[in-house]
Every structure is written in C-alpha cells, then in structure tokens.
Amino acid sequence: MLSERMVKALNDQINAELHSAYIYLAMSAYFADANFPGFAHWMRLQAQEELGHAMKFYDYIIERRGRVQLTALEAPATSWETPLAAFEDALKHEQYISGRINKLASLALEEHDHATGSFLKWFVDEQVEEEASVDAVVQDLKRVQDYPAGLFMLDRELGQRTPAAAEEAGAE
Numbered sequence: 001m002l003s004e005r006m007v008k009a010l011n012d013q014i015n016a017e018l019h020s021a022y023i024y025l026a027m028s029a030y031f032a033d034a035n036f037p038g039f040a041h042w043m044r045l046q047a048q049e050e051l052g053h054a055m056k057f058y059d060y061i062i063e064r065r066g067r068v069q070l071t072a073l074e075a076p077a078t079s080w081e082t083p084l085a086a087f088e089d090a091l092k093h094e095q096y097i098s099g100r101i102n103k104l105a106s107l108a109l110e111e112h113d114h115a116t117g118s119f120l121k122w123f124v125d126e127q128v129e130e131e132a133s134v135d136a137v138v139q140d141l142k143r144v145q146d147y148p149a150g151l152f153m154l155d156r157e158l159g160q161r162t163p164a165a166a167e168e169a170g171a172e
C-alpha cells in the first residue's frame, strides 16, 4: 500500500506532467502563430507525450489502490522572443522535471517503497532522453538562429517527427 505521503507526491507529479503538456501545447500554439509549422508539430507531439507520462502516474496510483486527486494547472507562458528562447525554456523545464523525479525516487527509498522505486526507474531513464532531445534542438537553433534559411530547414526537419518516435521516447 502507498503511504499518504507517497500518494500526495505522486498526485503532485500528475499535476507536473499535465503542466508540462500545457507548456508544450502553448509553445506549439506560439510556433503555429509564428509560422513555424515544424516546431509547432514537434511541440504538439511533446505535449501528447507528457499526457502519456501523466497517465502512467494516474494508472500507477490506482493500481496501488491510492486515490487520484487532480488539482489546478498553472497557466503557461504564451509567447517567446525567439524559437531558441522557447526551446531553452523547454530544456530548463525538463531539468526541473528531472529534479522532481529524483526527489520522488529518494522518497521511495526513504519509505522502503521498492515497488514505487521500480516504477520510477522508467522515468529516471526517460528524463535522460527528454533532456537530450530538447538540448539537441537548442544546440541546432544556436547554430542557425541568425540565418532564416537555416531556421526554415530546421523547422522542416522537426516537422518530420513521428508519433512512433515520440512513443519510443515514452508516450503511451
């Protein structure tokens, strides 16, 4: 059985994952408006992936006979100075999420809750991928941000991201 403290922490993580989806959907809307359909597509898939993460926590709490409780989502930012600024914010956000997952894993250890520790291992690995994939785009954007042709090409490239690739990266 999950402890009260653990149920609360896992519920908080549902909120954090849904908030991630909200942030990436806001970034997708910003990119669509700024005429970067490829970046918009990439962020939209990222938002879907985050919904998948939230549902993994949701299902896990129920499987362990805990009570899922949904709470209010903070509004995301709605615009960024440049595509680079948006992806840099996404990277900072993923680093924040990695920190949260680490804290959850520490709590599971502290409570000798090995089932939750095992469940969280997937997320520990996933965060390494999440940070790396966003950082790769940040590095590309740093190279091309002052060259419209480069931005156009990168937008095209990110528009190729497929749901299957997103799934490999962790979406349900």
Ligand code: FEO
Pocket: 017, 020, 049, 050, 053, 094, 097, 130
């Ligand atoms: Fe659910 Fe992007 O971490």
